[in-house]
Amino acid sequence: MHKALKIMVTGRIQGVGFRPFVYSLSKKYGLTGTVQNNIGCVIIVVEGNEKKVADMVNELQMSPPPLSKINQITMNQIPLNGYQEFSIISSQISSNSIPWMSPDAAICKDCLEELMDPNNRRFQYPFINCTQCGPRYTIIDSLPYDRPNTTMREFEMCQQCREEYEDPMNRRHHAQPICCPVCGPIVTLHNQQGESLAEQQLAVLQTVDLIKQGKIIAIKGIGGYHLACDAYQASVIDRLRLAKKRPQRPLAIMVKSLDVAKKLCYMSTKEVKMLTSSEMPIVVLTRLKDCLLPENLSPGLSTLGIMLPYTPLHHMLFEKTGLECMVMTSANSSGLPIQYKNDSVHALQDMCDYFLTHNREIHFPVDDSVVQYTGEDMLYLRRARGFVPDPLKTNAKVDGIIALGGNQKSTFAVGKEQYIVMSPHIGDLENEEMIHSFEEQLHHFKDWLSVEEQYIAVDKHPLYASNSLAKRMKSIVIPIQHHHAHQVSCMEDNGLEEPCLGIILDGTGYGDDGHIWGFEFLYGNGHSFERLAHLQYTPLPGGEKAVEEPWRNAVGMLLYLWPEEGKELSLKLFPEKSKEINMMESMVINQINSPMAGTCGRLFDAISAILGVCVTSTYEGEAAIKLSDPMNGLHMESDETYPFQLQTNSENLLQLDLSPMIYQIIQDRFHKQPITQIIQTFHRTIVSSCVQTVQKLVEKRPELNKTVVLSGGSFQNVYLVREIQKLLQKEGFTVYTHKNVPCHDGGLSFGQIIIASHAVNKVPLDSK
Template sequence: MYKAIKIIVKGKVQGVGFRPFIYYLSKKYHLNGTVQNNLDGVIIMVEGEEEKLEEMVDKIKKYPPKLAKINEVNIHQIPITHYKEFTIIPSEKNGESIPWIPADAAICEDCLEEMKDPHNRRFQYPFINCTQCGPRYTIINRLPYDRTNTSMKKFTMCHDCEVEYEDPLNRRHHAQPICCSKCGPTVTLYNQSGKSLAENQSAITQTVDQIKQGKIIAIKGIGGFHLACDAYQERVVDQLRLRKKRPQKPLAIMVKSLEAARNLCYISSQEEELLTSPEMPIVILQRKRDGVLPQNISPGLTTIGIMLPYTPLHHLLFENHKLECIVMTSANLSGIPIFYKDDSLDHLQNICDYILTHNREIYFPIDDSVVQCDGENTIFVRRARGFVPEPLKTTSNVDHIIALGGNQKTTFAVGKKNQIVISPHVGDLENEELMVSLKEQLNHYKEWMGIKEQYFAVDKHPLYASTSMAKGLNRKVISIQHHHAHHVSCMEDNGLDEPCLGIILDGTGYGEDGQIWGFEFLYGNAYSFERLAHLQYTPLPGGEKAVKEPWRNAVGMLLYYWPQEGKELCMKLFPERVKEINIIEKMIVHQINTPMAGTCGRLFDVISAILRICWISTYEGEAAIKLSDYMNRTELESTDAVYSFHLKSNIQSQLQVDFSPMIYQIIQDKLQQQSIIKIIQKFHRTIVSCCVQMVSKLVRNRPDLNKTVVLSGGSFQNVFLSREIQKGLQKEGFNVYSHKQVPCHDGGLSLGQIIVAAHEVANMTKGY
């Protein structure tokens, strides 16, 4: 029976070879009609035998192009038009959705095979790509996504590339970055003085030789410059750390193959899938105890961040088998935005020996994404290359709202109708350079999406740089409490609307009472929240200084809990700091520059300092990260033993957690030289037990509370905490949700902010 149908395919279906895929199916099943892009997705008008139409729809659903992600397929029967053939027709700019911006994708297997084939015209060409791989997001200056609006516009296609580009049956049909060695970009190797040494394959060969000789090379990639060196040469890694001013923070490495990665780390099937996905993020893996990598790759940790080669150039670096594993870290100095412009060469000359660059301009910088697995779920540590800027659908009206996140691990969120686009990781807003980077990226997004913001959602902290920026732009500013935003971020990440419980464990957040929050038990949703319980406040002598020097935090806590005995304990634990301890004592007594804080991050800092694991942090979260890493070092004891703690009420009728008994017991265990690993395991179990007991007690006191719990905040990057709190609560009959699409730390804050702001705007509109 001859029929006609209209198929609307929504999701990640543009810029991924979807129209040529449909064209191919039309030829296979002898169908006629049209295929077209608009802002809503791909629109297919097709007619033919009913059986063939059904087969086409089945193939669309089950076997779409590798880069495609289909959210929905809608089919409508329509009148027969009697098309003479099947054609790809020009895109329309109408539709309800936001303009779709494709993400960068790792080189595909087909292009990799061609690049390795001496008989192929793209043999050893470092910019080979097709509709299933290559640069997208980083080279687009404006929409629509046509070559003339990308940094490829300066490279005129040769005849052979143009033929491929125009052929609907070719996998490079309308691949905007299409090129070859005749008509595309080239690579050049420069020395420190800026002198050109070699080009193309010769430049790559010399780069490999220099890396083997212990040199540090800046390499321009898809989203910016990396610093690369031989990961097996400990002295060179030390030199790179010195130049980059990154003394302890882990360095990512790139290995030539999955097999090489297996030689270094344990890799689960889930981790393998992530390593080899089109996004090819850095995956945090457990290193093998007999591995040969030097410890200074990730000092004090048993994990390594590993990625596989994801660009043609990366594969060419590993091609001659001289290299197996290289450090591949962003080339900017710590705390400075990623270098991506060609005028960055002057800066790079101070931190590297050679520069391998290319003449394809990067319009939009982006870091590598970082993920880890907890055995079941993928946890985003940094959401960037490959995953950005995929839009998130929401049931809230977020139109004309921009959320600016926090001050650390900053991302911003831009709303249009009922869709949200979250920026890649911007960084910590600690200097003017990062603020400029934030503004540039935000302006780019506004232009892409055609947004004229009416509202800015910001953190309630009065001194955050993003808050100051928003207040200077003459728009309505909506201030949102930090942990409320975390709570709602996790709710939105899981499609939850009804009020629910939230455990928010993080480092620092400005509280509504002016204190520093971060170990919170909340109840609510985007409309409002109630603080039901929290960690007892203790002094943070020196404020930010105590965050960077956890031993100060420990001293403040001990002096607060036990003014006399606590000082003696401080002297035993930190005998090198006698003079400072006396000063801190006076600061606490006279309340000089000593804010009060109750946060999970600072609690971990205290235990890390007491156990002498990390008592001065060189990067954000270092003390907590190194402490929690001990949970990976041996088999976990099968015991329920925990330290003591108290759950008690305060004058606001809130419950408070008092961990002073636990801290005292940990100090005694340390002074009695008990096993550090056993102390740390028991400490972690205590945090888990406390959270489960607290939530259970809250529900017993308030039976009306919904037994759904969301987990958010940076401390939930700790896989043990996340997994065991979830298991403990589920055993008690709770439904528990953690983050899926955005990080649990402040990188996911903007998602919560934009949803809370949307509800506040809706209330204002109604006149409440």
């Protein structure tokens, strides 16, 4: 029996070798027909033996090309046409599906083999790629994904490359960035004066020598420049820190191979899998006790951010050169956007000694992604290269909505039909350069997705940069409460639509009562929310300054919670700050620039300062990260907790009072209890207070859905997320954590767009 099928496949199927794959399947099963690319959709027509057609469809679904992601397959039986052969027909631009742009992918096994094969014509050629690997997102300026729409348009294919490109059986069939030493880009080594010192393989070898000599090299990669230096030389790392104005924040390293990584860090199977995936993010791992890398890579921390070489150029730097580990940190001065343009050389001059650069232009920058495992689950610390711009499917009506996220670790989200497309991590919108970069990327997304927004979702904080940006965009602005966005972000991440509980442990967010929220127990969904409980407020003397200087948080709490004794305690804890403490007393009493806040992040800051772990921070989250570091891989012997209280306040809100804990921690510190022990008990208290609060809430309101989502920046704390989840599950709750977007402010836009869709599509009450 003969049969004809029309198969439509949507998903990540462009530029991933999908058509050659279909072509080879047709050959394998002896079928005829056509395959055609549309934007976001491949249409296959096959004819032949019914059994063979079924087999082909099965293989298509079960083992598609590794880089592809099938989102949906629809099949219809159609009349036989009598095709004589199977052919690939040219692309058609249709807009009834989401334009799917592929992320950049790490070099594949086949290309790597060729790179190292002296007999291959691309031997040691730093731009080798194929349909299964290489740059995508960063070189595409518009869709459909064809060479003229990429920055590779500058390079005309040579005869041999063209043949490979056109041969449907070749693994480089329609590999848009295809090139070779004859026709493709070149790498060059420059000094600071811009003089070219060497090219291609020679440039790479000289770079390795310079790195070994303790030099800092700016290396142009996939999504921008990195600053690289030898990860074993503490002195050059210090110099790099100075140049980047980044005294303490951990620096990522790139290691030669998995074997090298195994000599440095503990790794679970999942971590190994992620390290070697085509996304190849930075994975935060725990150092081995005998790890020989210098401490100044990640001061005060027991973790290291590790990635493997993901471009051919990276491999060439390590292969047979004796180099094992390089610092690979994005090339930008702290707080500024990553440098990626050809003229970046000027901006980077003061930060490095040499440049290893190339003439394949980067159209859009993207940082390295960073992930961490809490055990089985993965947390996104930064969602960027490799993951962006994969769309996320939704049931909400988000079409025509853009959400602008928060002010830090900012991302935006664009709604297109049934999908949400998240921008890569852009950074903190603290200066015009970052805001400009944010706007540029937003325009790019609107462009290739052809979205003209009708609604803009923003955070309610009146001073966020996105607020003035939204005003300039002249569409309808929908303001959204920060922690509501966190909660809904986690709900959407897990496909939850019914109202549920949310524990939002966060830094600082603008609350509906004008105070700073960040330790919230909410109940609701995208439609609305109710605040059920929160941490007691204490002042932040100096406002933003108190976030940079955790000791201020501590002093603010002490002066406010214990008016009699607070000053004495403060002076005893921070004797070198006596002048400031005197002034701060006046600030707290007279409410001068001392906003009231109840947040988990600031609580961690205060405890970190009280324990002397981090008194002044040099990067966002430093105090909290250093405070929880001892929890990493620690075995718990006791289940002791500090005292705390839960009270119902005048507005019938449950209020968590942790002051008895703070007082006890100070006593323990004065009595020279081991710091690690105090830190453990503190962590257990936070977990236990969250669990008890939730229990009390459902006791009070038995009708509440016993499902809990965990979101907010403090859930980057691996211990907190794991333990709260575990204990709540024990109490019969169903607990969800983030899956595809970060729990911190990088995930806000994801929640905002859902909440906005509810606001937009709400049926007015009186219309019924």
